[in-house]
Amino acid sequence: xxxTAKLRTAFWAxxxxxxxxxxxxxxxxxxxxxxxxxxSMERGSDLDVTVWYPAQSGGEQVVxxxxxxxxxxxxxxxxxxxxxxxxxxxxxxxxxxxxSAQALSWIxxxxxxxxxxxxxxxxxxxxxxxxSAAETMKLWLRPADLTETLNTxxxxxxxxxxxxxGKVGVLGLSMGGNTALATSGARLSPTRLAGYCDTDALNPSxxxxxxxxxxxxxxxxxxxxxxxxREPRVRFAMAIDPAPVDVLEPRxxxxxxxxxxxxxxxxTDQIPVTANAGEVAKAIPKAHYTVIEDASHYSMFGECKPGxxxxxxxxxxxxxxxxxxxxxxxxxxHTQLVDRAISAFDRALRGSP
Numbered sequence: 001x002x003x004t005a006k007l008r009t010a011f012w013a014x015x016x017x018x019x020x021x022x023x024x025x026x027x028x029x030x031x032x033x034x035x036x037x038x039x040s041m042e043r044g045s046d047l048d049v050t051v052w053y054p055a056q057s058g059g060e061q062v063v064x065x066x067x068x069x070x071x072x073x074x075x076x077x078x079x080x081x082x083x084x085x086x087x088x089x090x091x092x093x094x095x096x097x098x099x100s101a102q103a104l105s106w107i108x109x110x111x112x113x114x115x116x117x118x119x120x121x122x123x124x125x126x127x128x129x130x131x132s133a134a135e136t137m138k139l140w141l142r143p144a145d146l147t148e149t150l151n152t153x154x155x156x157x158x159x160x161x162x163x164x165x166g167k168v169g170v171l172g173l174s175m176g177g178n179t180a181l182a183t184s185g186a187r188l189s190p191t192r193l194a195g196y197c198d199t200d201a202l203n204p205s206x207x208x209x210x211x212x213x214x215x216x217x218x219x220x221x222x223x224x225x226x227x228x229x230r231e232p233r234v235r236f237a238m239a240i241d242p243a244p245v246d247v248l249e250p251r252x253x254x255x256x257x258x259x260x261x262x263x264x265x266x267x268t269d270q271i272p273v274t275a276n277a278g279e280v281a282k283a284i285p286k287a288h289y290t291v292i293e294d295a296s297h298y299s300m301f302g303e304c305k306p307g308x309x310x311x312x313x314x315x316x317x318x319x320x321x322x323x324x325x326x327x328x329x330x331x332x333x334h335t336q337l338v339d340r341a342i343s344a345f346d347r348a349l350r351g352s353p
Contacts, residue, residue: 031055031112032079033064038121038152042144047121049149050101051159052112054086055079064105068311069097069321070302073105075112081158084115087167087349088153090146090183090234091120092176094243095136097301097321099127104173106302110338111171116345117163118171119153121145126175133213134220137196139247140188142179143229146170150233167349169236171341173300174275177242177262181280184237184260185230187252190222196247202274203244234258236348238341241265241297243275253283260287261344263337265295266325292336294325299333 032055038047050064052075059079066072089111093104101108101120108118123142125135135141150168153159172180182188194217197207210217226249238261262281264271268291271278275297281289292299304322312321324330346352 030082031075031109032059032081033062033075033077034158036119036152036156036158038145038148040124040145040148042141043124045124047124047145047148048101049119049121049152050108051120051153052105052108052118053159053162054082054084054112054115054117056082064102064109065302067302069304069308070103071305072102072302073109075105075109081162085162085164086115086117087169087345088150088163089116089118089345090149090168090170091118092142092146092170092172092179092183093120093123093126094174094176094300095123095126095131098174098176099123099131103302106334107171107173107338107341111341111345114342114346117153117159119149121149123179133210133215136175137193137210137215137217137220138225139175139178139182139193140222140225140227140229142175143183143231146179146183147231150231164349166233166235168233169238169345169349170231170234171238171240171345172242173240174243174297177239177277178244178248180237180239181242181245181248181256181260182229183231183234184258185228185252185256186280187228187249188225188247189249190225192247192249193225194218194220194222196244202246203272236345237261238344239263239277240337241275241300242277242280243272245277245280246274248280250280250283253280254285256284256286258286259348260284261340262287262289263340264289264291265297265299266291267293290340292325292333294328295333296324298322299324299330299337301330303330303334 059076062077063072125132240263281287309322
């Protein structure tokens with residue numbers, strides 16, 4: 001979720017559907033994609049889950065994550081799963097422009113190509129025609145979405161025999177980073193969350209959208225908001241530009257027992273407080289913290305199509321969605337983030353040096 005400035009951009013663009021464009025099958029494609037359903041008792045509805053996985057040849061080539069602004073990533077729909085067992089990565093998306101599982105296909109696809117199964121639920125209310133400020137701000141429900149996804153994967157007739165026992169990690173970007181930390185044992189502070197939009201000091205755009213839709217965070221039912229959402233089967237977590245980190249209870253960080261990798265994007269003195277996780281990392285016993293200074297929060301979006309910046313200006317999007325840091329292309333930054341994620345999950349789930 002773009003929490004750094006002018007969030008109306010993200011929520012304006014969320015109505016753009018993710019394309020699933022058919023092409024002829026390409027035999028050398030090694031990444032399959034499949035849609036599964038995980039039922040959420042707490043939400044009282046089903047969760048749409050996108051799964052990327054190492055695949056045999058076959059299936060139909062599709063493109064995930066494509067919008068008028070962003071390039072999509074190809075994979076093979078319903079291709080047979082490649083023989084073998086693989087670690088599982090639970091992937092949590094943000095909201096707005098990155099408000100669906102498919103929007104993160106740029107990082108999920110290469111992870112699957114490397115030999116991981118990646119399962120990403122689309123968190124209800126964060127995207128599409130049913131987007132909702134109230135549902136988006138119920139951050140405590142997101143970790144349970146990952147738990148239900150995990151339950152579905154280990155019980156799936158398609159995937160259960162291809163998952164390595166005890167090899168489960170979680171990856172979250174932006175608001176998904178908040179989810180990854182919560183799944184690891186960080187707890188939300190109901191008081192901090194209720195007061196998050198009392199002023200515009202923390203996030204004027206997000207809070208402007210919350211108020212515009214008539215949502216009063218103080219009136220949300222938060223009786224469960226401060227609960228422990230730790231998922232004990234998760235052995236490692238990675239959070240990229242986690243936001244909002246300032247609604248998490250600081251005292252809970254010291255209780256996180258698993259290794260955690262945290263990455264912030266942007267110059268250290270320019271990372272907004274709501275996404276700046278440097279102090280969070282210091283408080284987590286087994287955390288590793290990195291800043292990619294020549295990136296930006298926009299770097300978590302897909303690669304921009306030619307003319308996307310001009311289209312965004314014409315449509316009065318209001319944010320430089322195609323701008324990264326200084327010097328490098330988004331493709332290069334994506335490569336660095338993918339390589340970092342592969343290295344981190346290899347170490348944590350495969351014991352690689």
